[in-house]
Amino acid sequence: MLPRLRASLRPVSTSSPSLALRSMATAGKGGIEASMRAKLQEALKPATLNIRNDSAKHAHHAAMAAQGGGNGETHFFVEIVSEAFEGKTQIARHRSINSLLSREFDEGLHALSLRTKTPAEVQKEQERMRGA
Numbered sequence: 031m032l033p034r035l036r037a038s039l040r041p042v043s044t045s046s047p048s049l050a051l052r053s054m055a056t057a058g059k060g061g062i063e064a065s066m067r068a069k070l071q072e073a074l075k076p077a078t079l080n081i082r083n084d085s086a087k088h089a090h091h092a093a094m095a096a097q098g099g100g101n102g103e104t105h106f107f108v109e110i111v112s113e114a115f116e117g118k119t120q121i122a123r124h125r126s127i128n129s130l131l132s133r134e135f136d137e138g139l140h141a142l143s144l145r146t147k148t149p150a151e152v153q154k155e156q157e158r159m160r161g162a
Contacts, residue, residue: 062103062134069130070110077149078111084143104140115148 063083070079084105108127115123123146131139147155 060103062137062139063106066106066108066131066134066139070108070127073130074110074112074114076110076112078109078152080109082107104138105143106139106141107143107145109145111147111149111152113149115146116150120146 063081067079067081070076083103084107085103087105110127118126124144127144127146128135128142131142
């Protein structure tokens with residue numbers, strides 16, 4: 031059973047709906063990731079949305095081991111660039127995302143690492159990198 035569990039917990043990074051569908055097939059149900067993607071796209075209309083399933087890195091943690099490694103969708107990294115973040119602090123951005131994903135937390139999402147930016151922040155960052 032352990033090899034099958036490891037295969038279902040493979041880290042996944044998707045940036046398009048077709049890849050998301052393939053990810054669902056290779057990473058178990060994919061229900062939480064697909065739901066997260068749909069909600070974030072609808073509510074925030076992001077210019078960039080990258081979701082990476084980091085659950086395999088955490089399957090050995092005590093809380094996840096007690097659940098048999100979780101459902102393979104417990105820990106995610108989300109990078110999102112959206113105009114909806116204009117004028118909002120980082121904490122306000124994170125709170126809005128956590129609120130949007132409250133059902134997913136109820137269904138097994140355990141941890142969410144967020145990188146939230148506006149298009150203007152990304153542009154400023156790119157200009158700074160070019161100037162360095």
